[in-house]
Amino acid sequence: MVHSIAHSQTRAWHHHHAERHRRAWVLMAGVVAVAAILIALGFFGMVTWSVLGNAIFHTTYRLVLAYAVALALGVTIALLVGWSPLGDYLFPIFDVLQNLPSFALIPLFIYFLGYTNQMIIFFAVSSIIWPILFAVLTAIKSAHNDLNDAATIFGARGWKRIPYYLAPLSYPAILTGSIVGIAIGWEAVIGAEIITNISGFGAFIKGADVTGISQGAIAGMLAILVIVFVVNRLVWAPLLAESAKRYAE
Amino acid sequence: MTLVLSRVTARFADEKKNSTPTLKDISFSLPTGSFMSIIGPSGAGKSTLMRVILGLMEPTSGEVVRNFSRPAMVFQNYALFPWLSALDNVAFGLRMDGAGAHERERVAREKLREVGLERFESHYPAALSGGQRQRVGLARALAISPDFLIMDEPFSNLDTITSEALKADLLKIWRTYGMTILMVNHLIPDAIELSDQILVMGAHPGRVEKTISVDLTRPRDTRTAPFFKQVDLLTEDIRRTVSPS
Numbered sequence: 001m002v003h004s005i006a007h008s009q010t011r012a013w014h015h016h017h018a019e020r021h022r023r024a025w026v027l028m029a030g031v032v033a034v035a036a037i038l039i040a041l042g043f044f045g046m047v048t049w050s051v052l053g054n055a056i057f058h059t060t061y062r063l064v065l066a067y068a069v070a071l072a073l074g075v076t077i078a079l080l081v082g083w084s085p086l087g088d089y090l091f092p093i094f095d096v097l098q099n100l101p102s103f104a105l106i107p108l109f110i111y112f113l114g115y116t117n118q119m120i121i122f123f124a125v126s127s128i129i130w131p132i133l134f135a136v137l138t139a140i141k142s143a144h145n146d147l148n149d150a151a152t153i154f155g156a157r158g159w160k161r162i163p164y165y166l167a168p169l170s171y172p173a174i175l176t177g178s179i180v181g182i183a184i185g186w187e188a189v190i191g192a193e194i195i196t197n198i199s200g201f202g203a204f205i206k207g208a209d210v211t212g213i214s215q216g217a218i219a220g221m222l223a224i225l226v227i228v229f230v231v232n233r234l235v236w237a238p239l240l241a242e243s244a245k246r247y248a249e
Numbered sequence: 250m251t252l253v254l255s256r257v258t259a260r261f262a263d264e265k266k267n268s269t270p271t272l273k274d275i276s277f278s279l280p281t282g283s284f285m286s287i288i289g290p291s292g293a294g295k296s297t298l299m300r301v302i303l304g305l306m307e308p309t310s311g312e313v314v315r316n317f318s319r320p321a322m323v324f325q326n327y328a329l330f331p332w333l334s335a336l337d338n339v340a341f342g343l344r345m346d347g348a349g350a351h352e353r354e355r356v357a358r359e360k361l362r363e364v365g366l367e368r369f370e371s372h373y374p375a376a377l378s379g380g381q382r383q384r385v386g387l388a389r390a391l392a393i394s395p396d397f398l399i400m401d402e403p404f405s406n407l408d409t410i411t412s413e414a415l416k417a418d419l420l421k422i423w424r425t426y427g428m429t430i431l432m433v434n435h436l437i438p439d440a441i442e443l444s445d446q447i448l449v450m451g452a453h454p455g456r457v458e459k460t461i462s463v464d465l466t467r468p469r470d471t472r473t474a475p476f477f478k479q480v481d482l483l484t485e486d487i488r489r490t491v492s493p494s
Binding site: 144146147149150151152153154155156160164165168169171245246247248 | 300303305320321322324325326328329330331332333341342344345346373375389393
């Protein structure tokens, strides 16, 4: 803990955040405990765990790969557009592209890439990229004029402006854009899997009908809930806390 | 002369051509090694003038002659980079200049020591008080060995005690380095205490009303009768100039 009379990270702040963190883990432990009890009571007796595990693995790795590509592309494009004087002309074009309903474009992806792993991943990239790109662009465009001027006066000009000023300036936006992007990504990957039916959790739950959902689908949803929670607590929450600490006004 | 402005007019890009410009017919010169304050009401275009002087904004007409090569600026709202520690903020300009890591750190530590913040080099701006942030801003400006320093109301967000301490440090630094300083000031006593000349601006449009020389000998004792008299006279003079009614 930093010791400064002006430091906002007081003991009370740390205690509050630690308490929130603890409550989240307690809640998830409760969910896992309930699931374990249900398993022990035979509620999930019909589930073929290896098939379910394989399905969730496929969905998860497609999402991770799609996120990595969307992150690299989204941040690069946003930094270049934010740095360029032509950026203001490109913003409206991105606005229109972003508003196209993503699932309406699936026939295009299927036409060019077929019912394949690559199709699902590229389709997910096309959905995940927008929250990241817009978050970074907005962060750059809304930066305080004084900060922009300070960067210019102290030498962050030309190409140097991107790695030494625009990229670190955008870090909190990259985080929040990533969190939103991944949430959209789950939807995109599972939706594409339902449509293509090749593998993954989407294909696994495709058989769910209006009379009810299968035990496998419930088990799968619980498993995905646990994955999302663990990633949120172990990856995003600490990064967000550190970002909030550093970038606080 | 470090700086000469001749009939500079400036208008923002979205302002119509026949509307009142932000700055109109600004002319003044700044002798090398001197300390000038700019005083004026809100809307006088003081911050715009700073940006024109530094080349961050092109004037619509007129001429700016810049006889400086290494300008630096201290901002009213500090403008520290939040992702960098105090040490790295101070070293930022040196890093952009291509200085090696060892040299950057050595100079940055020296400047932080000069402003009394050697114990805070690993602190991030969010963990610093307003006064500490402003000192880091000053150290960042000094680190690049500027020949011209612009300060935009550097004390306006600070309490009185912190301002007094920072003013004393600033005068010491100015005497040590002999650089030219142009400061936007919102307090007349501060302007008189610090400056050789005071530029009085009017608003709507921003324009130079008059330039006043401060003839008090240095060091200036702010608790003496001559100082108070000078403050009274200049305050009345500036008040009549800016609001003649």
